[in-house]
Amino acid sequence: GGGRWRRSRRRRREAAAREGHALPGHASPPPCWDGDREEGKSCSQGRASRRVRIPTALLAADLWASRRLGVCAAEGSPCAAARPLLRLVEVSGHGLPWLLGTAYGLWRSGSAAAREVLLNLLFALLLDLVLVAVVKGLVRRPRPAHNKMDMFATISVDKYSFPSGHATRAALVCRFVLHHLVLAAPLRVLVVLWALVVSLSRVMLGRHNVTDVLFGLLLGYALYSVVQYCWLSPLSAPALFALWSH
Numbered sequence: 001g002g003g004r005w006r007r008s009r010r011r012r013r014e015a016a017a018r019e020g021h022a023l024p025g026h027a028s029p030p031p032c033w034d035g036d037r038e039e040g041k042s043c044s045q046g047r048a049s050r051r052v053r054i055p056t057a058l059l060a061a062d063l064w065a066s067r068r069l070g071v072c073a074a075e076g077s078p079c080a081a082a083r084p085l086l087r088l089v090e091v092s093g094h095g096l097p098w099l100l101g102t103a104y105g106l107w108r109s110g111s112a113a114a115r116e117v118l119l120n121l122l123f124a125l126l127l128d129l130v131l132v133a134v135v136k137g138l139v140r141r142p143r144p145a146h147n148k149m150d151m152f153a154t155i156s157v158d159k160y161s162f163p164s165g166h167a168t169r170a171a172l173v174c175r176f177v178l179h180h181l182v183l184a185a186p187l188r189v190l191v192v193l194w195a196l197v198v199s200l201s202r203v204m205l206g207r208h209n210v211t212d213v214l215f216g217l218l219l220g221y222a223l224y225s226v227v228q229y230c231w232l233s234p235l236s237a238p239a240l241f242a243l244w245s246h
């Protein structure tokens with residue numbers, strides 16, 4: 001009885017997704033996305049080279065959850081009152097303040113140890129920007145249809161959604177700060193909370209789907225290991241550090 005009904009419902013949902021139309025109660029779940037199309041529309045006529053195929057059920061669940069969680073996506077949304085606050089959170093995870101702040105700290109740094117840490121943070125932030133831009137440009141997943149594109153200081157690939165640049169930066173900075181700064185326990189908790197709130201706010205603001213953020217967090221977490229592996233020091237990059245001794 002129930003099992004057969006569930007199976008046939010799943011088959012209908014998959015068929016609907018293949019054809020690019022929605023079942024009642026579901027956001028249109030397409031089987032693929034194409035950077036030039038709005039997600040949720042069929043891309044059966046899209047250019048093959050641009051298509052990204054992912055499991056239908058995962059995509060349908062992602063779109064459904066993202067739409068449900070996008071409670072601050074626009075003025076008429078259920079939690080629209082929280083939108084200005086979440087936009088402040090958005091600025092706190094934006095690339096520009098982090099890059100400018102780190103560069104300023106580097107310029108003003110008085111000790112060799114601080115200089116080394118800040119130089120590596122700058123390197124990490126730049127690497128993160130490049131990596132996210134490359135993946136966004138390759139995958140070309142459009143932002144959710146319910147996103148209002150009112151983000152400040154974006155670059156061309158920021159019209160794409162996968163992965164979330166804020167989430168990669170949040171995970172990367174969180175690991176970096178926890179590893180290189182001596183902080184009291186409450187501050188360490190705050191840093192982790194900040195990373196989680198920045199990530200969750202991407203979906204609540206309607207900027208991203210859940211999978212964009214989850215992948216972004218994984219990417220940022222992994223990127224920190226790469227930065228640690230390539231750590232710049234007066235020994236490994238003497239020319240770079242010599243800039244300060246003149």
Ligand SMILES: CC(C)=CCC/C(C)=C/CC/C(C)=C/COP(=O)(O)O
Binds near residue numbers: 099
């Ligand atoms: C030096 C240079 C090219 C700086 C660019 C800084 C900049 C404008 C970064 C973009 C940050 C941004 C809006 C990322 C998008 O984040 P998502 O979470 O929406 O993917």
